[in-house]
Amino acid sequence: MADNPFTLHLARDEAFCDREQELEDLLTHVRNGQSVVLLSARRLGKSSLAGKVLECLEAEDFLTARIDVYPVSSERDFVQRLSDGIIRGIGRGADPTTIGKRLLGLFTRISPRMEITSDGVKASASIDPGVPATIVIDDMLGSLYRYVERHHRRACIVLDEFQEIAALEQSKTIEGTLRSFVQEHSSVSFLFLGSRRHILTDMFSDKNRPFYRSSLVYPLGKIPESAFVAFISERFVATGKDCPAGIATRIYQLADGFSWYVQGLAMIAWNNTRPGRSCTAEHVEASCQTMLSMQSPEFEATLSALPPGQKAVLRALAAQPSQSLFGADYSLYRQLSPGGIQKALMALIKLDFVEADQQGVYSVVDPFMARWLKDQRQN
Known part of the structure; x- marks a missing residue:
């Protein structure tokens, strides 16, 4: 094998x-x-x-x-x-x-x-x-x-x-x-x-x-989707398995283009795909859950080390990226003053846990941390 x-x-x-x-x-x-x-x-x-x-x-x-x-x-x-x-x-x-x-x-x-x-x-x-x-x-x-x-x-x-x-x-x-x-x-x-x-x-x-x-x-930016999708499919084929372009695209998108997560999801999906068979959407979804389980201890440790205000802001942005944390969709004002929210946000940006895109929308940088935080909030 x-x-x-x-x-x-x-x-x-x-x-x-x-x-x-x-x-x-x-x-x-x-x-x-x-x-x-x-x-x-x-x-x-x-x-x-x-x-x-x-x-x-x-x-x-x-x-x-x-x-x-x-x-x-x-x-x-x-x-x-x-x-x-x-x-x-x-x-x-x-x-x-x-x-x-x-x-x-x-x-x-x-x-x-x-x-x-x-x-x-x-x-x-x-x-x-x-x-x-x-x-x-x-x-x-x-x-x-x-x-x-x-x-x-x-x-x-x-x-x-x-x-x-x-x-x-x-x-x-x-x-x-x-x-x-x-x-x-x-x-x-x-x-x-x-x-x-x-x-x-x-x-x-x-x-x-x-x-x-x-x-x-x-x-350094992300590897383009087209290049990574072709790479995933080619590596499956070279090792006696198949990964259709649509499935490889799903791997890339779940990882939000982060190379380590793309490689990790592809690695787990490859393990779950039998020789001579095709990787399926079910394999990829199972890989995503495995990755979340693997990363959970690290995310737990990261979250527990943050002050309460930063935890609240991080959870809020994982649930809903936004240009403003002071809008009606957020309940942060019940927990923090406007100054407290701004201070927590600036600290998270400095730690590289949060960033703003070109449109000024703030979000959690790590796509799997964001997914994990959303799951924690729903449970």
């Missing part, structure tokens, strides 16, 4: 859909030494696209590294993750006899560690806890720059969910240290990824922030 052709992990190889123009744009910017802020809501495929960019650049002998900033809880944690990622990038492809030569004498504040495992050599960084974070960053990035210049190479560093450093006590100091390398060293480019769009936009557009106008901002 063929493997499931869809994924809830990073989309690679045949699981990667479309994005030809976005991929070419980003590759062109990086090849030109430009750093880029890749901006979109969660689950639109930023990380998969960035992974594809790195894959293409590695084929051109770029040194690459990807650092996930989302779990970072302190300046020291950020420095450790950044150092580990860059050391792994420098050591990629080396064997136990050559990796030491690559790293020998490269850093002054960092000691590379190497561990031989069944998967090869695992490299990481040992950092003196007494050295300030910014000094370590300066040493790490300075050493990276000297390394690529010496070996006539280029580098691209992906910082995923980069907006999370804004919550750190020394965030502006870290931003300032990073900015000097973004501006001065065209042989090393950065891709800054983020799904908290307002926080990340402020970091790069506020003239009082170190990153002001330091990088090109590239908003």
Whole structure:
């Protein structure tokens, strides 16, 4: 039996859909030494696209590294993750006899560690806890720059969910240290990824922030319906099953074009479709319920962490997107003052839970969170 052709992990190889123009744009910017802020809501495929960019650049002998900033809880944690990622990038492809030569004498504040495992050599960084974070960053990035210049190479560093450093006590100091390398060293480019769009936009557009106008901002939209529908149908056929265009369209529309949900619904529907048979509307509806069940714990945790006013506004917008929360269709005024409603709305927008479209209609960003909230209200 063929493997499931869809994924809830990073989309690679045949699981990667479309994005030809976005991929070419980003590759062109990086090849030109430009750093880029890749901006979109969660689950639109930023990380998969960035992974594809790195894959293409590695084929051109770029040194690459990807650092996930989302779990970072302190300046020291950020420095450790950044150092580990860059050391792994420098050591990629080396064997136990050559990796030491690559790293020998490269850093002054960092000691590379190497561990031989069944998967090869695992490299990481040992950092003196007494050295300030910014000094370590300066040493790490300075050493990276000297390394690529010496070996006539280029580098691209992906910082995923980069907006999370804004919550750190020394965030502006870290931003300032990073900015000097973004501006001065065209042989090393950065891709800054983020799904908290307002926080990340402020970091790069506020003239009082170190990153002001330091990088090109590239908003990422949804993959077009026609491309994703064709992709779903083709992947079913390639694995001995069928998914008519109308059914694939239903998958796309239920997911509202969010890549992670499209892949997830298609993955579950594929599992429920017998070999040689066609995926049906019933399969898709069952997949939708399975997805809601899968996401329910996350949505519960998200909702429970919000203050009462924000919960009320989020539930109201899930039930009925609107240009105004003060109309007759809303009962919020019974719970919150106009000022309270506005404050809650602005907070939800900043958290990227709510957004307004081009017509000024506010709605819940995540289509499955909106559906889950509506179901909770009806039960």
